[in-house]
Amino acid sequence: MRGSMSNYHNDHAEEMEDDYDYDMDDPVDDMVDEHQERGFRDSDSDDDDYVRSNADIPDTSSADARKGKDMQGIVWERLAVTREKYRQTRLEQYKNYENVPNSGEEAMKDCKPTEKGGMYYEFRQNTRSVKSTILHFQLRNLVWATSKHDVYFTSHYSIRHWSALSGANTELMNVEGHVAPREKRSGSLSEGFSQTQVSTLAVKDNLLVAGGFQGELICKHLDREGISFCCRTTYDDNAITNAVEIFNTSSGAVHFIASNNDSGVRDYDMERFQLCKYFQFDWPVNHTSLSPDRKVVVIVGDDPDGLLIDASSGKTLHSIKGHWDYSFASAWSPDGRTFATGNQDKTCRIWDTRNLSKAVHVLRGNLGAIRSIRFTSDGQFMSMAEPADFVHIYDVKSDYNRRQELDFFGEISGTSFSPDTDMLFVGVWDRVYGSLLQFGRLYNYSYLDSLF
Numbered sequence: 498m499r500g501s502m503s504n505y506h507n508d509h510a511e512e513m514e515d516d517y518d519y520d521m522d523d524p525v526d527d528m529v530d531e532h533q534e535r536g537f538r539d540s541d542s543d544d545d546d547y548v549r550s551n552a553d554i555p556d557t558s559s560a561d562a563r564k565g566k567d568m569q570g571i572v573w574e575r576l577a578v579t580r581e582k583y584r585q586t587r588l589e590q591y592k593n594y595e596n597v598p599n600s601g602e603e604a605m606k607d608c609k610p611t612e613k614g615g616m617y618y619e620f621r622q623n624t625r626s627v628k629s630t631i632l633h634f635q636l637r638n639l640v641w642a643t644s645k646h647d648v649y650f651t652s653h654y655s656i657r658h659w660s661a662l663s664g665a666n667t668e669l670m671n672v673e674g675h676v677a678p679r680e681k682r683s684g685s686l687s688e689g690f691s692q693t694q695v696s697t698l699a700v701k702d703n704l705l706v707a708g709g710f711q712g713e714l715i716c717k718h719l720d721r722e723g724i725s726f727c728c729r730t731t732y733d734d735n736a737i738t739n740a741v742e743i744f745n746t747s748s749g750a751v752h753f754i755a756s757n758n759d760s761g762v763r764d765y766d767m768e769r770f771q772l773c774k775y776f777q778f779d780w781p782v783n784h785t786s787l788s789p790d791r792k793v794v795v796i797v798g799d800d801p802d803g804l805l806i807d808a809s810s811g812k813t814l815h816s817i818k819g820h821w822d823y824s825f826a827s828a829w830s831p832d833g834r835t836f837a838t839g840n841q842d843k844t845c846r847i848w849d850t851r852n853l854s855k856a857v858h859v860l861r862g863n864l865g866a867i868r869s870i871r872f873t874s875d876g877q878f879m880s881m882a883e884p885a886d887f888v889h890i891y892d893v894k895s896d897y898n899r900r901q902e903l904d905f906f907g908e909i910s911g912t913s914f915s916p917d918t919d920m921l922f923v924g925v926w927d928r929v930y931g932s933l934l935q936f937g938r939l940y941n942y943s944y945l946d947s948l949f
Contacts, residue, residue: 498635498739498758498781498799498823556932557623568620569905569930584904587886593865594634594884595841597801600822604842607819608861615901617878617890618921618936626666627659627933628652629910629924632710633696635783635825637868637882638740640911640924640933641700648922648933649700650911656695656707658719659933661920669705670717670724679723682770686727690715698911699753701743704767706753708738714755716767726770733759739798739825740784747791754794756782762796762811776811778804786827786836793850795836797824803838805853815853819846825868830893831876839867845881847897858897863887869911873918880921882912888923907931 554570562568573580593601629640629650641649646661654673659666670676677689694710703719712733716726730738737758746752751767758781764774782798787808795817796804803817803824817838826839835857839845845867846856862883869882872893879891888903907927914921923934 498633498737498783498825554625556625559619559621562620568623568934569907569925569932570623570625571906571930583906587906588863591864591885593841593843595822596799597822597842600840600842603821604840604844604859605861607856607859608844609858609897611860611891611897612899613902615890615892615899616939617892617901618903618938620934621920621937622661622935624659624664624933624935625931626664627657627924628931629926629933630931631908631910631926632694633737634884635866635868636696636737636739637825637884637909638697638699638784638911639695640913640922641698642913642915642920642922643700643702645915645917645920648913649698649705650924650933651695651698651707654693654695656698656705661935669719670707670715672707672709672715676715676724676727678725678727680725680770682726684728684771686729689724689727696737697740699741699743702751704743704751704753706741706743706755708741708755710737712736712738712757712759714738714741714765716753716770726767728772730755730757730763731759731761735759735781739782742785742787744787744791754785754787756785756796756798758782760798762794774811776806783823783825784827786829788829788836789831789833795827795829795838797827797838797840799823801840803827805850817848817853819856819859820844822866825866826870826881828870828872828879830872830879831874837870837872837879837881839870839881841866843867843883845870860889860891860897860900862889869909871912871914873914874916875918877918878914880912880914882909882923885909888912888921890921903934903936905934 557568557570639651648659655668656670657668672693675691678685690713693713695707697708699706705717707715712730714728718725735758740756743753755763760778762776766773780799784797786795794806794808801820805815820840822841824838824840829836835849837847843862845860847858849857865884867881871880882888885908890901891897892899907925910924910926912923919938921936
């Protein structure tokens with residue numbers, strides 16, 4: 498991860514947050530800061546009346562969208578630009594953040610053409626009461642669905658739950674003040690933390706784990722009152738918790754893996770609330786993914802090459818070569834043979850463990866880095882999210898030849914399929930148009946036609 502970002506401490510929280518305060522007052526002339534991936538920036542003459550006038554824009558339903566309403570509620574008629582023109586300008590002027598100069602141009606040579614126009618998930622709802630914010634521009638794992646009705650996200654210092662059934666938006670934890678564990682555990686930091694800047698989040702079943710800028714880990718069981726466990730992974734100056742993955746071991750025990758900027762990967766046992774494995778690497782680790790059989794881990798970070806390691810010993814099994822820049826996303830297909838990595842060279846690469854000499858597919862984004870990758874639990878689809886504006890859904894069964902493109906405006910804080918694959922949720926952070934976009938899976942019932 499970009500090293501200088503790790504030096505932001507609590508007193509810079511508002512400054513970093515301001516980096517993501519965008520609006521659309523002047524969307525063409527005030528586009529992109531060349532040093533960060535970002536969307537609608539505040540102009541020098543911030544028009545508060547415009548913001549206020551848009552604060553009461555209602556949610557958008559699928560029926561509204563079918564009638565031609567913009568799914569984000571953007572009233573293009575009131576802007577001095579059409580949607581099509583603004584999209585074209587964004588594509589031309591958006592500056593992708595690179596650690597390796599010209600990595601996107603180099604990677605483009607490897608990409609395969611794919612067929613756009615698939616329709617796998619249809620727009621269902623845009624919920625403006627869900628403001629899913631971002632604190633670090635490279636870390637976008639801040640939206641998690643545990644069912645087709647239950648979504649967890651961060652909104653500034655608040656970690657929240659939104660119910661698609663009731664519409665209730667509930668605060669589970671506020672880390673602006675002081676948080677401390679209720680339970681006395683060996684290895685738990687009883688004094689807790691204050692003013693935690695949440696860099697990453699993971700939720701699975703009844704466990705929520707939030708990671709912070711100074712190596713903090715805060716664990717909450719959703720079926721218990723209060724915080725269960727707090728610890729600091731490291732006191733290293735470069736300590737950001739970049740990613741967390743919660744999993745069940747082969748024996749059923751609940752664990753999670755934390756990936757940190759101090760180049761460490763740590764496996765915690767949540768039955769005993771203890772660190773049980775610690776692996777050290779040569780570069781900051783931005784993301785890890787555990788294979789379905791729990792035997793192999795994909796490690797990606799501040800190096801163009803990734804690693805496959807043995808989950809028990811930490812021993813390197815393979816080096817993964819092909820990307821041109823640093824990677825921030827990875828995911829295993831449920832088939833247990835293929836996995837994907839997402840990189841700042843604007844590509845997602847699909848790898849097959851049976852032949853790791855090169856990627857079997859190289860898939861390209863439109864604007865920028867691939868910062869989030871998810872597979873559906875049935876392995877039918879894979880989503881890859883860019884920093885802003887685009888989420889691509891690939892039909893895996895078509896050998897990644899067909900895709901659906903979700904096209905909107907705003908930074909993407911996270912994406913999550915529901916475990917039953919019925920829903921896809923996308924968090925969008927924009928000062929005026931920030932919201933949660935909800936898409937429902939379309940099923941092919943053509944087999945019924947043969948019955949009549």
